[in-house]
Amino acid sequence: MVEWSDSERNIITSIFSSLDYDDIGPKALCRCLIVYPWTQRYFGGYGNLYNATAIKSNPLIAAHGVKVLHGLDRAVKNMDDIKATYAELSVLHSEKLHVDPDNFRLLADCLAIVIAGKMGPAFTSEIQAALQKFVAVVVNALGRQYH
Numbered sequence: 001m002v003e004w005s006d007s008e009r010n011i012i013t014s015i016f017s018s019l020d021y022d023d024i025g026p027k028a029l030c031r032c033l034i035v036y037p038w039t040q041r042y043f044g045g046y047g048n049l050y051n052a053t054a055i056k057s058n059p060l061i062a063a064h065g066v067k068v069l070h071g072l073d074r075a076v077k078n079m080d081d082i083k084a085t086y087a088e089l090s091v092l093h094s095e096k097l098h099v100d101p102d103n104f105r106l107l108a109d110c111l112a113i114v115i116a117g118k119m120g121p122a123f124t125s126e127i128q129a130a131l132q133k134f135v136a137v138v139v140n141a142l143g144r145q146y147h
């Protein structure tokens with residue numbers, strides 16, 4: 001069971017409450033697909049992913065980026081039980097989508113980088129520490145149903 005300090009809770013809640021999901025979600029997913037091109041294999045039905053420009057202007061990718069952030073929202077609202085919150089989503093990624101669980105961390109890192117870019121100097125080491133802890137717990141929960 002993960003322990004959260006009041007400060008960590010406040011940081012996570014405040015980051016996500018001020019986040020523009022429609023902007024950050026697509027940017028994080030695009031960055032993941034461009035920086036780690038092997039992650040594109042799961043989006044074969046999404047049309048043109050030929051290069052960075054194509055990825056960044058692909059509306060299906062953008063919509064999926066928004067969906068992923070809304071998925072993270074559930075963890076923000078259930079910080080004390082992220083494992084149970086993601087049980088079903090973990091089974092989906094493992095058994096149906098066959099997403100290699102290493103990729104969760106790659107996307108989580110891209111999200112942290114996009115948030116850092118957005119926040120600029122306000123992204124202090126304390127804020128990064130809380131965010132990295134949060135995404136690590138999410139990544140762990142999503143990888144839980146793999147065997």
Ligand code: HEG
Nearest residue numbers: 039042043067068070071072097099103104107108138142
């Ligand atoms: Mg996943 C579907 C969340 C990482 C590939 N992902 C979904 C869905 C959510 C979600 C909420 C929709 C589930 C549904 O339809 O019921 N994904 C999610 C989170 C994270 C993550 C929170 C990690 C931070 N996903 C992830 C990664 C890949 C991936 C790293 C591949 C590199 N997700 C993926 C695919 C689908 C989903 C291919 C199905 C998309 C579709 O049906 O079009």
